[in-house]
Amino acid sequence: MSDDKSKTSELSRRGFIKVGAAALTAANMPMFFVKDAWAAKDFRNNPGNAGSVKFGFNVPQTGAYADEGADELRAYKLAVKHINGEGDGGMLNTMKPLTLKGNGILGKKLEYVTGDTQTKSDAARASAKRMIEKDGVVMITGGSSSGVAVAVQGLCQEMGVIFMAGLTHSNDTTGKDKRRYGFRHFFNAYMSGKALGPVLKEEMGTDRKAYHLTADYTWGWTQEESIKNTTEALGWQTTAAVKTPVGAGDFSQYITPVLNSGADVLILNHYGKDMINSLTQAVQFGLRDKQVNGKNFEIVVPLFSRLMAQGAGENIKGILGTTNWNWSLQDEGSKAFVKSFGQEYGFPPSMAAHTCYVQALLYANAVEQAGTFYPPEVIKTLEGFKFDGMGNGPTEYRAEDHQCFKDVLVVRGNQNPTSQFDLLQVQKIVPRSEVEYDAKIFGGELGPYEV
Amino acid sequence: MNMPLLKNDWVIMAIFTVAVLTAPLWLTPVGAGYPDLMQKFAIFGIFAIGFNLLFGLTGYLSFGHAVFLGVGSYTAVWSFKLLTMNVLPAVIFSILLAGVFAVVIGYLSLRRSGIYFSILTLAFAQMSYNLAYSVLTPLTNGETGLQLTMDDPRVLDGPVGQGLPSTQLFGIEMSGYNGFYFCAVMLILGFFISLRIFRSPFGLKLLAIKSNQTRMKYTGFNTRPYLLTAFVISGMYAGLAGSLMAVTDPLAGAERMQWTASGEVVLMTILGGAGTLFGPLFGAGIIKYFENIFSAMNDGRLHEIFAFLPDWLENIVVAITGEFVGEGWHLTLGLLFMIVVIFLPGGVVEGIRRASAYVKGIFQSSGDKDVALSAEKE
Incomplete structure (x- = not known):
């Protein structure tokens, strides 16, 4: 009997604590909401008087x-x-x-x-x-x-x-x-296209066939479009534009078709490690030593950075691209x-x-x-x-x-780097006026100041 | 044992409901009481509960459950884009479509069991991921992810004002704490259904399939329909979780379908305790907590934590622990997972059970002494 009693007493104590805790938390709820409501009237994360x-x-x-x-x-x-x-x-x-x-x-x-x-x-x-x-x-x-x-x-x-x-x-x-x-x-990609256009014309002429490999997301899409618009305005043809997944690692399956496509310029709309991999593989496949349509095969990387140049090593030498700053x-x-x-x-x-x-x-x-x-x-x-x-x-x-x-920089992979960081040579500084455009051409709306 | 009250399902439900709804209060001291993480707890809790209905009860290890999560998300965002920003249609359509996918995938995969079943589901998941990532770009917007835009039709809503509309439930905005409470209610419902299934004859049959399917078949049961039902229910849970992800943040990306997402829910369930009611919830909570809190720690924060130590010791401790937080949070998770699997095969739930048995053991022996003493007095 005494055993039973101790059980019930234990239970009710437990129950009491649970009910008590629940009541306490429930009672605290409104305070918690009020605090939140106060913050919303002001503006989010107002530092106020904080130091x-x-x-x-x-x-x-x-x-x-x-x-x-x-x-x-x-x-x-x-x-x-x-x-x-x-x-x-x-x-x-x-x-x-x-x-x-x-x-x-x-x-x-x-x-x-x-x-x-x-x-x-x-x-x-x-x-x-x-x-x-x-x-x-x-x-x-x-x-x-x-x-x-x-x-x-x-x-x-x-x-x-x-x-x-x-x-x-x-x-x-x-x-x-x-x-x-x-x-x-x-x-942005539009500016890259505008800046790169004249240099491409000067270096490669107006009769070229371009093949795009494009990272398959918003950046790749718009860069492909911008570069295409630029090169087609120069008189180039676009042989094909192939989308590749981001972080693919191995691009050989995308590069092999380039060899027999009849294109004489490969445009890599890739960035970061993707660009390092695709460029390295393109060079390993011997694209840069090829002659197509009686011209040297060329590779263009519209968006370039020194970090990528560092990763791509030797392969980057002589390749044209644009960059925001060097x-x-x-x-x-x-x-x-x-x-x-x-x-x-x-x-x-x-x-x-x-x-x-x-x-x-x-x-x-x-x-x-x-x-x-x-x-x-x-x-x-x-x-x-x-x-x-x-x-x-x-x-x-x-x-x-x-x-x-x-201003936008057109750069070229440095042929004779003086240090391990001296990888990009500024080919041309394109003044701001040449890359400006009307804000309306891309559509979209900014939305309200107050949210 | 000596707590019949805790054996009552309604009491369990009551305690669970209170615990979930008061989460903002008791999660704040551990740094997890902010809406986004609490929404994640609830959403992945639902995902893991659903997964547990399949894996915990039937023993069929699906390695492609993220498909249903992704399908749920995409459906919900499309519902926001085409119909209305109200979340109810989105949730309903997501659950239904995830169910349809589950019927198809389950019908094909459940022809095999064991590792072959796992591989089949994994194959379907990878296939769906690649479809969403590149082939079906018009439907899924590929890598960029499906997002709301200003010119979506939204036929049931009127014209929008300035800026993108946000998800709502009859006018209540579904971000921040409101979003959490919506997810919490869904979690409680999901948990209740799971509890009923655990206690039902249907649940018993699933358990019987797990213990010996051949014997089940000899007794005249066709196990396939039961398995398929469990698979579909489990897929619908995942669809619900996916739609809630879109409700709290109207964006759907293909990475939700990647095999890592499928693996994550397996980890959650095993870490917490497969086949137990609460285990998957604990697992989901632990993994999401690690992902969000540990991964955000940096050396500066560690120095604050260990500031009470002498300087030289502090630097050593920070240097060592620094490897386990921030980018290294996977390392901590891996270690924890190994420890749990080696020493507590039943997951965290087994740990709790053992601990409570140990504590009870102490009280039991002292209680016996008391009884003995009082008996002597008499």
């Missing part, structure tokens, strides 16, 4: 674009240092006009959180959501794929947090998928940036690092200038913002589509 603010650096740390992601992160860390007034200040010494004082942003110390986009739209959005909801970041930046940029930009618009795009070259990012809360400093530029801004990046990490920055560093600085400066973190005000400050001293000469953030307009 610090956070940026979210959302970069690929794994996958085909991981090299670019690593370099972006290095640049961001450097930018945080410079904004907080540590280190030698980098481009803060050359940027014009400059409102930042080197004491953080509006007197608040700048901190950061990082995330891995995995170069997948899904993962990138999850990572961005974590930064916004959990870490309370005021701005998200980074990424090395237009697919990811478009996806994260859409999310940031919904959430009301500004997105400063990293490496994204698709026309869609500031074209049909542009958003009020998204900004792009990097150039560390060998001799303007004050570029020199200052290369110097402080080199001191910090021991090697020169890539164009991914450059564009990300500039983006972080531009946002911080816009907040300082607007005097508030309130996104609509910051956006209005950035729209139409003209600046200089950050590489690429005088630059403007066009208000109509949030695209930066500046």
Whole structure:
């Protein structure tokens, strides 16, 4: 009997605790909602009187674009240092006009959180959501794929947090998928086409047959289209345009058909490790030693970076492409940036690092200038913002589509590199006026300031 | 044993409901109380519960369950694009279409058992993934992922105002905490159905298939329809999970169908405890927690955590643990998985059972002493 009693007493105690706990949590619920409701009236992640603010650096740390992601992160860390007034200040010494004082942003110390986009739209959005909801970041930046940029930009618009795009070259990012809360400093495929056209004509003439291999997503599609428009305007024919999956690794099955297609130019709309692999295999298949239609077979890589050149080694020599920026530029801004990046990490920055560093600085400066973190005000400050001293000469953030307009570099893989970093030779600096276009041609709508 | 109350299904359901609905409160101290992660817990909980209905009960290891997840997502986004931003039609269509896919794939795959069944489902999953990734680009938008646009028809909704509309349930926006509560309600419903199946004669038959299918057949049972039913139900759960992913974030990418996604749900179920009611939920929770919290840690955060140690020791500890967080979170997960599989073949649930048995053992022996003492007094 006594045994039974102890059982029942144990049970009721247990039950009491459970009911008590449930009641307590239930009683706490309204408080929790009220807090959330209060935050919504204001604006999301308002730093208020806090002593610090956070940026979210959302970069690929794994996958085909991981090299670019690593370099972006290095640049961001450097930018945080410079904004907080540590280190030698980098481009803060050359940027014009400059409102930042080197004491953080509006007197608040700048901190950061990082995330891995995995170069997948899904993962990138999850990572961005974590930064916004959990870490309370005021701005998200980074990424090395237009697919990811478009996806994260859409999310940031919904959430009301500004997105400063990293490496994204698709026309869609500031074209049909542009958003009020998204900004792009990097150039795009249309500009690559415009810049590359005259050089291609000069080097290869007007009677050529081109074969495209294209990464199968938004960036690849728009780059193929832009380059096609350019080359066909020169009088070239397009033999075929084949889509390849991102991260394919082995491109031999796509390159073999090129040999017998009758084409005499191969255009690789690939980036990152994909481009390294496809170019290396194209060279191994002997494409560059071939003669087709009585002409030397040529390979063109419309979007180029030094990191890729490093990966492709010997194969890159003599190959033409375009790039947003190269560390060998001799303007004050570029020199200052290369110097402080080199001191910090021991090697020169890539164009991914450059564009990300500039983006972080531009946002911080816009907040300082607007005097508030309130996104609509910051956006209005950035729209139409003209600046200089950050590489690429005088630059403007066009208000109509949030695209930066500046000079574009046509580069060639260096035949006689003087160092392991001296891989790209600037062939031509194409002035901004030659790559400008009407904001309406790609369609799309920015959407509202207030969300 | 001595807790008949916990054997009552309604009590289990009540406790479960309270635990899920109060998740924002008890998850906040561990850094997981933000909407996106809690939505993931609920969504992958549903996915794992459904998977467990097949694997846990019948023992058939499907390696292609992500197909149904992907089908659910794509269907839901298409429903948002064509019909309305209301989530109910999206969820219903997703479950139905995932069910149709499950009937086809299940009908073909279930002709074999064991490893052949696993390989067949894997083959179907890989096939569907490649279709979604490149062949069916007009339907799936390939690598870029299917997204909402301004000029979608949305025939049941009126014209949109400025900006993209967001998903809603009769006017309640389905992002943030609202989205979580919607997923939570679905999880509770899903769990209830799973509980009923576990306790039903149908569930018993599935268990019998697992223990000895040949014997089942000799007693005159045709096992195939039962297996197919279990497979379809399980696929519908995955479809529901997929549609909820689209509800909380209206975007569908092909990577949801990749074999890694299929593998993940297998890991969740085994880690938590296959064939148990709560096991898959624990597994889903642990894996998603690791993925989101551990992967976001960096050296700076570790230094904060270990700040109480002397400097030299702190640096050593951070250097070692640094390998296991951030990009290295898979390493931690792998280690945990190995430990669980080697020492606790029944998963986390077995661990909990053993621990509670141990604690009970301590109380039992002391209780016996008390009884003995009081008896002596008398």
